[in-house]
Amino acid sequence: MDWVSHAQAELRGAGYRPGAAARLVLEHLDREDCCRGAQEIFDALSTGGTKVGLASVYRMLERLDERGLVQRIDLGDGIVRYEAARDAGHHHHLVCGACGKVEPFADRRLERAIEAVEERSGYSVVAHDVVLRGACANCRD
Template sequence: MSRQRCVLSAQEIHDRLRESDRAVGLASVYRALDVLTGLKLVHRIDVSGTACYEPADPNGDHHHHAICNRCGRMSAFEDPTLERLIDELGQRLGYEVDAHDVVLRGACPDCVPSGG
């Protein structure tokens, strides 16, 4: 998983392990992901109703995702202004925000008809 740029479902992880001759049961993949999520070594993200996972950045860096509803393309993005606004919103609500996920859904540049 550490070589993966973005997110994978448990089934995709299971399939990749099987393809690399390191077959384990799907239930074992789910158990391992639960443990890794609890240790904050991976992040769980809902992608169109499917739980997907990505490695946590050891430096604490954080990104979000934009998903195309037409072709399924997923793009990671960072936005310091968005992070600042989320922190400010948490303060306004009286929350100490320690985690958040933002997923933008729409049409990617390749799927948007020319002219917007």
């Protein structure tokens, strides 16, 4: 089952009734390969000719986040980004402070270290974020 259908089913199971706006947001997230902000999604859908309210985009993202269907990413620039959460694609982000570029990275050893901390913490951890900031290969020197 593809992610869009899975997310819709999940929402329905939670008592929601996803409609046209929900579908458009889900399909957009499914199409994108990296994290996107609410305004960015709104602009893309608007430019694409489809008509979705900004409030609906925020509503969807909030609900998807609550259910763990998207990963919420805060790079510290005041814009919260989201991306479709598929188990296979768990990763974190490198941010270039000079040009603003965002790149994903994944590391098994880092994940294991985090899991070990989670176990020792006494918390029931549901999510973890790692952001590395610096200058990318082009901007450093």
